[in-house]
Amino acid sequence: MVNRFSFRLLSVAGLLLATALQVAAFGADVQMKVTKNDYLSTQGFDVMLYDSRYHPVFVDQKNTAMEMILHDQRIATNGDVRLMPTPEQWDLVATLKARHAEQANNRLTADLAFPTFGLSYTLEVAAEPGGVRVSVNLDKPLPPKLAGRAGFNLELLPSIYMGKAYLVDGTKAGIFPRTPDDPMIKVLPLPDEPKKAYYLEDWDKAKGYTQPLPFAEGRSITLGVDDALARVSVKSDTADLMLFDGRDRAQNGWFVLRSLIPAGKTKDAIVWHIRPDVIPNWTRPPMIAHSQVGYAPDFSKVAVLELDPKYKAPKTAKVLRLMEDGSYKQVFEGPITPAKPWLRYVYSKFDFTPVKDPGLYVIEYADQRTAPFPISHDVYARIWQDSLDHHLAEQMDHVSVREGYRMWHGASHLDDGRMAPVVGEQFDGWYQATATDGKYKGGDHIPGMNVGGWYDAGDFDLEEPAQLSVIQSLALAYREFNLKYDELTVNETSREVEMHRPDGMPDTVEQVKHGALYILAQFDNIGHAIRGTHEPDLRQYTQVGDGASKTDGRIYDPKLGPNEVKGDYSGKPDDRWIFTTNNPYFQWNAIAALAAAADTLKGYDDALAKDCLDTAIKAWSEEKSHPTQSPASGGLGPGAGVLAASQGTVGGAPKRQGSSGAPAGSAGNSAAPAPPASFRRSGFGVGVDWPAALELTIATHGAEPYKSRLKELFPQMITPQQMEFRGWSAVRALPYLDASAKDQMREAVKTYMAGLDKKLDATPFGVPPSLGTWGGSGAVVDMAIRMYFLHKTFPDIVGPEYTLRAVNYILGTHPVSSTSYVAGVGTVSKTKTYSNNRADNSYIPGAVIPGYIIIKPDFPECIDDFGFLWFEDEAVVAGSANWVVAGNAAEAIVNGSK
């Protein structure tokens, strides 16, 4: 991590100079102001207040309330009143009523409440010399029952402070622990505490109501004494400060600084003075965004420089060649483009396309030098294999997965599953619409569902949209690129998968089959596509590690005692729930996925290929004669209820199902949310049967009625809006349409391209920006795929650079840092991901992370050294499968030019 490393070196050097001047005047020069962006700011330090809210489904994302950015790192979040020392993802949070930014008084305020506890207050963050004064002002004195419970909490990023020093009251020294090991105590719920949703009550009970004791206490504390970039002092005027370790309860916990609200007080019940030790005239070192796998000789090579607007930027950058003896030889120097602002930084481009000779290179700009990267014809040849044979392979459910000496996981969830009872909205936005489905009712074992499928993401559930997307992407990759790569052995009969061991079957074909088995099981056993397979409770859902240890693998039999085992049956109700809710999107995409699988499997497993095709054809006919209705209360889950449920403000009357109780126990783990629903886009309802018509036409070599339906839908699929969604796939329909269709599409592509460059120029990176609550790498990979197919069919209208630009973005040419978003791919890549091995601070090779988001309103963030923010770090299987397509597309473009 050359960029970040030199960032540190530079800062330490800067500090040595600064310390002499600064020691006596810790932060004294700082005078913060409310900016036009409505937060408090001074050069090197910002404080935001509720620019971001709690998430309607995932609740606490470690990105809300009062947040602090020091020297361009978000060091603290979640500053607000909480009722526990170390709250977790679903624990009670305040309700925000209003927020104000007063430029005249340089003050931010937020009006907040815990309505179910009769507590309302104003949180105020005001500039004062040296930093900010934070105060909590209650409308009425604290309800007596909240004494010793309600306190002001501020959470500190563990990857920054772990292993760093702190000083309490100037003399009591300590080091932030690497491993949490504090004494735990029981903090029982209050007798009249409002009921939460049943799954939260179960989870609290399962955790044993434990909280850690503080590891430091005093009136003032300096955090990160030995870290010039993160040193902050906090002094409390009222109650003592306490430092807790949130990781005692969950691996994704942060350090928590907290003061209890004293009884009887209203105004200034809490007063903290926060003094950051801001390096005078701080400017962020330049960041050189470039491809971490390098560049193909004959294609465009453009790095993007992300610069502090106050940085005195040199006008040129250089390319140096790394010679065999380790020396660097300058081979190119060129101008950078004039700086263009975007959010809080400015951006210039450095075009070094003329450098073409194969070899190893670095880019040098000002005092920054990148990691070495190759220029070579085969730079894209090795970028997608890890996603196929590591990430996707590791995510395979119902089989064991071994690599050399390592068992990634045992054969998992062999007891899948029981039909989900109607419990209303469940955590993570899951929802079961009906009490019965065919011959099954809630709680019944549905046989045959323990085959195929992939763990969705950092969690282990089988999300239907993810399954359908992976099948279609890999089937496309196999057919488009004749992708016969084979380094995996897959044995569905013995339920064993082994990496680095070819078995004569293309791995894409094996993966398509693995997905098809799960979808076929749905049609065979239930009769239609479903919402998916998901954990019954939060204790099981939050468990990470070996998927095979999540359930006992034995089918639940209510006649057996809780610890009784009889053959393949047990009395433990840990079997996952099958959410059978269907909707037209699932149904049509399942038909498309099965048709694509049939076309891919032929010649490898003809019997299964026939089964897939017959099932798809039958489902098509049924769907046309009896269309699936959208469930009234979305099969995807409306979502908004989870936050309310965690706040105790929904009825919450737990509809407890007899045998679904959570096992007792304690100690939790981090929890993973669902992936972003990339299909929730505008124009989503257009041509919902298009993919099914397309894949069935291809699989049947142009049979009716699929071909006619293609023809019918074609005009509405090639509108500019649809072109960016699924319309591009119409190029695959052209061989089955009239000759004039290609001309129509040519005109449509021209129209689409006319506005595209301008749209992509909205950011310096020339790809769709990441403006949502999840990082947007998925949309960029989509762009790589879409533009490849358009380029291939209309090379005179669509150049090859769009696909390569999108791929280079994923590989490091993006904001914040130049770390490749594909774990393990590229010289510098993200090696802490929100994968199911995140408790080990590790990654699964080939996982494609979502990447940066904008911490509102203007701070782009993707923290290299931390893997617990799902919106930045959680790879989804659909993303890996798409990356296989995009990576092969890039390779094909470069090969095509040779």
Ligand SMILES: [Ca+2]
């Ligand atoms: Ca294979």
Ligand SMILES: [Ca+2]
């Ligand atoms: Ca079981």
Ligand SMILES: [Ca+2]
């Ligand atoms: Ca999920």
